[in-house]
Amino acid sequence: MRYDISLMPGDGIGPELTDATLNVLDEIQKKYNIKLNFMSVEGGDECKKNRGVALPEESIETIKKSHACIKGPVGETAAAVIVKLRILFDLYAGIRPIKSYPNTRSIRNDIDILFVRENTEGLYKGLEFAVNDETMICMRVITKKACERIAKYAFEQAKKRGKDMKVTAVHKSNVMQKTDGLFAKTCNEIAKKYPEIKLDELYVDAAAMQLIKRPHEFDVIVTTNMFGDILTDEAAILVGGLGMAPGANIGDNFAIFEPIHGSAPKYAGKKITNPTSMILASSLMLDWLGQKYNDSHCIEAAKSIETALINTLKKGVLTKDLGGETKTDDFGREIVKRII
Numbered sequence: 001m002r003y004d005i006s007l008m009p010g011d012g013i014g015p016e017l018t019d020a021t022l023n024v025l026d027e028i029q030k031k032y033n034i035k036l037n038f039m040s041v042e043g044g045d046e047c048k049k050n051r052g053v054a055l056p057e058e059s060i061e062t063i064k065k066s067h068a069c070i071k072g073p074v075g076e077t078a079a080a081v082i083v084k085l086r087i088l089f090d091l092y093a094g095i096r097p098i099k100s101y102p103n104t105r106s107i108r109n110d111i112d113i114l115f116v117r118e119n120t121e122g123l124y125k126g127l128e129f130a131v132n133d134e135t136m137i138c139m140r141v142i143t144k145k146a147c148e149r150i151a152k153y154a155f156e157q158a159k160k161r162g163k164d165m166k167v168t169a170v171h172k173s174n175v176m177q178k179t180d181g182l183f184a185k186t187c188n189e190i191a192k193k194y195p196e197i198k199l200d201e202l203y204v205d206a207a208a209m210q211l212i213k214r215p216h217e218f219d220v221i222v223t224t225n226m227f228g229d230i231l232t233d234e235a236a237i238l239v240g241g242l243g244m245a246p247g248a249n250i251g252d253n254f255a256i257f258e259p260i261h262g263s264a265p266k267y268a269g270k271k272i273t274n275p276t277s278m279i280l281a282s283s284l285m286l287d288w289l290g291q292k293y294n295d296s297h298c299i300e301a302a303k304s305i306e307t308a309l310i311n312t313l314k315k316g317v318l319t320k321d322l323g324g325e326t327k328t329d330d331f332g333r334e335i336v337k338r339i340i
Contacts, residue, residue: 002035003289006066008059008081011044012263013273013328014072020275020332021070021282024305027336028286032301039066043081044074045263054080060088067293068285069256072278075263079126082249085256086119091249092146093153094119094225095284096232096260098215101276102313104240104322111239113218114161116154117228118183119249121146124225142179142224147186153250154222155194163219167191168200170207170223170231183224204231211235232260243274243321246281248288255288257281271328274319276309279335308338 009018022038029036041059048054054077063069063085074081085091094117100106127139151169158167169187171180184201191199202210204227211218211231215238223231236245242261249256259277267273283305290298317334318324326334 001293001295002037003068004037004039004066005285006041006059006063006069007038008041008043008069008071008074010072010263011046011075012073012265012268014044014074014263016268016271016273016328017259017275017278018072020328021278023329023332024279024308024335024339025282027339028301028305031339032297032304034286034295034297034301041069043071043077045077048077048080055084060085063089063256068254068289070278070282070285071256071258073259073261073263075265078262079124082256082258083124083126086249087125089249089251089254089256090120091251091254091256092118092120092149093248093250094228095157095248095250096228096245097280097284098232098235098239098245100239101244101310103316103318104244104313106239108216108238110216112163113215113235114157114220115228115232115235116150116157116220116222117232118146118150118223118225120225122225124229140176140179142182144182144186147183148190151187151190151222152193154220155190155197158197158220159194161219164198165196166198166200166219168202168207168218168221170202170204170221170227172204172227174203180224187222207231208234211238236260241274241321242277243319244276244280246277246279246284248281248284250288255285257285257288272320273328274321275328275332276319279305279309279332304339305335308335308340311338 009015043055096115098113100111173180173184236242245260247260283302286298287302312334
């Protein structure tokens with residue numbers, strides 16, 4: 001099967017990460033008999049500068065025609081690009097794996113957390129307005145439907161992982177008793193349908209502390225939109241930094257894959273950034289395609305990318321953020337060499 005993949009390189013370091021990732025995916029296509037047809041789309045700060053809009057309609061139409069989308073980071077226009085796309089395509093599950101890899105300055109070698117972040121509402125819905133010049137209001141919308149489906153997604157992921165079989169719901173219901181109260185209550189209701197899986201609950205401030213203190217004890221963490229955004233950046237530092245953290249935005253029928261970090265414009269063009277985040281995002285994409293279309297080639301290819309990354313890191317091939325000197329494109333080529 002041929003997969004049409006919409007590709008948005010993004011801003012800043014995005015095009016460099018994209019090039020390294022495409023080199024890996026080119027090799028994957030050769031080794032695993034997979035055909036990926038990349039369709040370039042514009043979006044981000046440079047697009048807004050040149051076109052007057054951060055996400056042109058033709059980009060949206062191309063994305064709609066694709067099987068999946070992979071994108072590099074965008075800059076200040078993120079709300080007009082990825083947040084808009086999440087809502088437009090109803091990509092309600094923000095998936096962010098945080099995992100220890102060799103030689104990456106991880107604080108422990110046994111961290112393997114899957115964050116499941118509600119992706120379409122909360123403060124990031126963008127419902128802001130001015131009362132006057134001195135008072136601004138942002139509305140935090142939490143609905144039963146969104147809580148149910150993100151909780152169910154988290155429990156299903158815990159079931160698939162088959163390790164500790166534990167979901168930790170993170171909220172702040174002691175203060176935001178209506179909104180986070182609904183989230184906490186719904187997580188407990190969904191948990192009753194999965195008696196084999198343990199449900200823990202933590203307030204978000206306690207969760208931020210416990211991520212530092214005992215990250216290896218977490219399995220699947222489910223939380224609301226903004227809390228998920230903040231906690232995953234914190235957690236990425238535990239495993240070597242944001243350059244090691246991929247993300248997926250998944251709905252019932254479509255998904256977008258990306259690094260979780262920003263565009264880092266001060267590093268643009270220097271080719272010193274770590275492409276692992278986007279390369280692992282491409283692995284997540286292949287696994288999702290494989291699961292959705294029952295394609296074992298894609299599933300095996302996804303595993304191969306992660307294995308090649310692990311073997312590359314074991315050899316001490318490291319980018320600057322990990323203590324090495326390997327350039328962005330060279331790091332991608334090192335992974336290509338180890339794809340089998």
